[in-house]
Amino acid sequence: MKLELRGITKRFGSLTANDHIDLVVEPGEIHALLGENGAGKSTLMNVLYGLYQPDEGEILIDDQPVTFTGPGDAMASGIGMVHQHFMLIPVFTVAENIELGHERTSAGLLRFLDRRRARREVQEISQRYGLAVPVDALVQDLPVGVQQRVEILKALVRDAQVLILDEPTAxxxxxxxxxxxxxxxxxxxxxxxxxxxxxxxxxxRAVADKITVIRRGKVVGTASPDSSPAELASLMVGRPVKLNVDKEPAQPGPDVVEVSGVRVLDDAGAVTVDDVSFTVRGGEIYALAGVQGNGQTELTEAIVGLDRATAGSIRIAGVDVTRMSVDDILGLGVGYVPEDRLHDGLVSSFSVAENMVLDLYDQQPYSGRLNLDLKHIAQHAASKVEEFDVRTSSVDHAASTLSGGNQQKVVLAREMSRPLKLLIVAQPTRGLDVGSMEFVHKRIVAERDNGAAVILISSELDEVLGLADRIGVMYRGKIIGEVPAGTDAEEIGMLMAGQADAPSAGEQNTGATR
Known part of the structure; x- marks a missing residue:
């Protein structure tokens, strides 16, 4: 099935999200739509999927104009979409989620859901496309990668011939x-x-057959997958972009963070952090590297007070915070960028301005004796929106209206907008384009150079190698190795896979590899 968009234009008030965009997608090809955060990529696909109606332009399938009044029309025409934030019901099984909306029923007067047929159909299509999923498992119990397979199967079971994947790896x-x-x-x-x-x-560059680049709502060019990363980045952002982190050697000061023998259990009583010890000095970036799910999240949540250590101690700037509240810990000069911006970093129904002061709203100048000072809150938000290049037409708009990358910028702007002794950043550039990544990396290095201790949690090995002054590798809840900046990526990769002997506890505690 050939798909064509001609002159698609979509406006939201004074903002033109898509400006006369043309796009052709041929059968059996992967057509990449490349662009920075807020460029209009998702808006264009929401028009194609029937979620938005275009103000101008037309959609053609096999050279015939079509009109979609909603996603049902798009699906009936052979178009499926996997959204960046999954549209699954957590308490339903895999089979129930995939069959939802076109359920099979038994014959006869009393028509019941034909669950056996639904399970059989899901198993058949999952085997056909090599998308293994546990059909009877609840979605809420599945890893993110498996949930995404469920979303793809939802589209394929409806005979999708064009599949839209919106930021699928974010x-x-x-x-x-x-x-x-x-x-x-x-x-x-x-x-x-x-x-x-x-x-x-x-x-x-790994999978695309064709590349169309969108910048600020317009198609600015096409590129070949053979184009260099620098060429693609420049086309995306409209200027040369440094893809490597530019920083001077660290000048570490006294210890700011002291983690000693920390142990954390999950709700079921299983050990997620197992006797972890390390220190971080002011003026250095300490990265906790590892495949996601090896205790990094639980460890950082214990440091900021979101979780409780069942053993060991945590000190920040000389203060024992092991049993302190989150509010008191943040009050010591701690900034925290969580890995899940939607659930832990933002209140999606609050405005951009309100989200910018979530941990400052009760302080001057944002709060008076009885009321919030809305003028100062708006001024602060406008300043940070400009500084961090948050793409929004108004700071009064809800955070939920922003793209994923711009939501991340709001969290980063809030946490980096006050004097810090410790900055904890988990997956800080997840969902960001190369231009925004360059900016965020500079800001993290600037916090280090201003004397703050920085704890970086990232599953992106290139990011760890580019930013870190020291690296602790976590595997199954333990730090099994600590290495300096400049260590070979293969050696760190082996540690991440648990394929190397851990250094002694003394090396971890004293920072012998510094």
Missing amino acids: VLTPQETDDLMKIMVSLKESGTAIVFITHKLREV
């Missing part, structure tokens, strides 16, 4: 990303056309 681990790349190639070989929305250059 929440995936590197291993899950590699699996998805293989699935995309397999789908292409079976004749499915894929529109791949992303800003990750490595992924585009």
Whole structure:
């Protein structure tokens, strides 16, 4: 099935999100839609999927104009979409989620859901496309990568011939990303056309057949997958972009963070952090590297008070914070960028301005004796929106209206807008384009150079190698090795896979590898 968009224009008030965009997607090809955060990529695909109505332009399928009044029309025409934030019901099983909306019923007067047929159909299509899923498992119990497979199967079971993947790797681990790349190639070989929305250059160059670049709502060019990362980045952002982190050697000061023998249990009583010890000095970036799910999240949540250590101690700037509240810990000069911006970093129904002061609203100048000072809150937000290049037409708009990358910028702007002794950043550039990544990396290095201790949690090995002054590698809840900046990526990768002997506890505690 050939898909064509001609002159698509979509406006939201005074903002033109899509400006006369043309796009052609041929059967059996992966067509990458590349652009920075807020460029209009997702808006364009929401028009194609019937979620938005275009103000101008037309959609053609096999050279015939079509009109979609909603997603049902798009699906009936052979178009499926996997959204950046999954549209699954957590308490339903895999089979129930996939069949939802076109359920099979038994024959006869009393028509019951035919659950056996639904399970059989899901198993057949998952085997056909090599998308293994546990059909009877609850979605809420599945890893993110498997949930994404469920979303893809939802589209395929409805005979989607064009599959839209909107920022599909934004929440995936590197291993899950590699699996998805293989699935995309397999789908292409079976004749499915894929529109791949992303800003990750490595992924585009790995799987795309064609690349269309959008900047500020307009198509600014097309590129070949053979183009260099620098060429693609420049086309995306409209200026040369440094893809490597530029920083001077660290000048560490006294210890700011002292973690000693910390142990954390999950709700079921299983050990997630197992006797972890390390220190971080002011003026250095300490990275906790590792495949996601090896205790990094639970460890950082214990440091900021969101979780409680069942053993050991945590000190920040000489203060024992092991039993302190989150509010008191943040009050010591701690900034925290969580890995899940939607659930832990933002109140999505609050405005951009309100989200900018979530941990400052009760302080001057944002609060008076009885009321919030809305004027100062708005002025502060406007300043940070400009500084961090948050793409929004108004600071009064809800955070939920922003793209994922711009939501991340709001969290970063809030946490980096006050004097810090410790900055904890988990997956800080997840969902960001290369231009925004360059900016965020500079800001993290600037916090280090201003004397703050920085704890970086990232599943992106390139990011760890580019930013860190020291690296602790976590595996199954333990720090199994601590290495200095400049260590070979292969050595760190082996540690991440648990394939190397851990250094002694003394090396961890004293920072002998500094």
